[in-house]
Amino acid sequence: MAENKNAQQTGLITKKDVRNSFILWHAFAETSLNFERLQALAFCNSLTGILKKLYPDKKDLSAALQRHLTMYNTEANWGAVVNGITIALEEQVAATTDEETKKSSTELITGLKAGLMGPIAGIGDSLDFGTLRPIVIGICVPFVMNGSVIAALIPLIYQVLYMFICSNILSQAGYEKGKNSIMNILQSGKIHKIIDGFGMFGLFMMGALSATYVKITTPLVITTGGGNSINIQETLDGIIPCIIPILVVFAVYFYIKKFGPHYLRILLAIVIASLALSFFGVL
Structure with a gap:
């Protein structure tokens, strides 16, 4: 009976569930940090609603929550892709009836999160904090100094739009394509071209800002x-x-x-x- 119940869980997760998960992730990713597990509470909280859908049995739900309370830390915007991948894998685990397969699948989820959080953080920090955000702020500063209120709000507007557009796309892509999505991104070499391109543009902007302010x-x-x-x-x-x-x-x-x-x-x-x-x- 329990096997049939778990088998029926696949297909329950909707795009709305995935979107709600990434919104919860962004709401608490940087506000529930602790020295022991860093962002684990925020990650687990973002998946709680989905896990309740997938695991109606309290024992299975408890095990799922515990494996997502292990130490986790990545860049919040790009890290949304890991949420999507994890949801897809959890959905597969919930539909599995073989105990050995389920055990290996849960180990895969834990290992995949641990393996991806570092590279994803490197990509996100390089593009977001190291390149895009400084460029946006640098462009707005001269206008703010001249009294433009709109220019002062543009960095905040940019961050909100960047979060909801880019992160939502990454979260949905991670869910739809599973673990292969991020592997394809990392192995294709395209992300390195993007980082190099934005890096060169960032240097160009830093040169322009230096000439303006120094x-x-x-x-x-x-x-x-x-x-x-x-x-x-x-x-x-x-x-x-x-x-x-x-x-x-x-x-x-x-x-x-x-x-x-x-x-x-x-x-x-x-x-x-x-x-x-x-x-x-x-x-």
């Missing part, structure tokens, strides 16, 4: 013996415009590349150098 000039004027004066800034601009800001940006870049991102140390060095050079009239 303002360094020198008031130095050299007077020759014949009474002629040479304006150092005009001379430098005649050779390479904005050469001083370029040199400062590249100096910071090479320091980070060689010694690491010690941002507080860099900030203090810039402040001290700026005060000293301004005091002596060099900059």
Whole structure:
């Protein structure tokens, strides 16, 4: 009787269930973190409604909840694909009557989550936090400084749209294609092209923002013996415009590349150098 009940569970999960699951995931992914299991509570909470549908027997439901309370941590937006894959696999487990197959399938779910959370976090952090979000904020900052209220809201609007469009698509794709979906993405090489492309665009934008916000000039004027004066800034601009800001940006870049991102140390060095050079009239 129990076998027939489990066998009937497949096909119960709808697109609405998957969408509700990813909404719950995003609502709590970054708010229920703890040192022991990180995002496990949020992940388990996002699947609770679906697991109740799949496992009407309390013993099976308890086992399913316990396996999703193990340590889990990934990037929330792209991590939605893991939710979709897990739902598809849980649906298969619920329809399985053979105990050995069910045991191996549950082990597959746990192993797949552990194996995917790192690569998915790397992709999500690179694209979202490392590239797209800084670009959006960087584009909006000049307009905000000029008093644009809409520009101040655009990063928030972008994040909401990005979450509901991109993450919903990934969650549904993960559910529809199962574990093969993310494997195809990771093995196809397309994701590396996307990251490289956005990375180059990000560098382009960082260069544009550096040219816009890094303002360094020198008031130095050299007077020759014949009474002629040479304006150092005009001379430098005649050779390479904005050469001083370029040199400062590249100096910071090479320091980070060689010694690491010690941002507080860099900030203090810039402040001290700026005060000293301004005091002596060099900059």
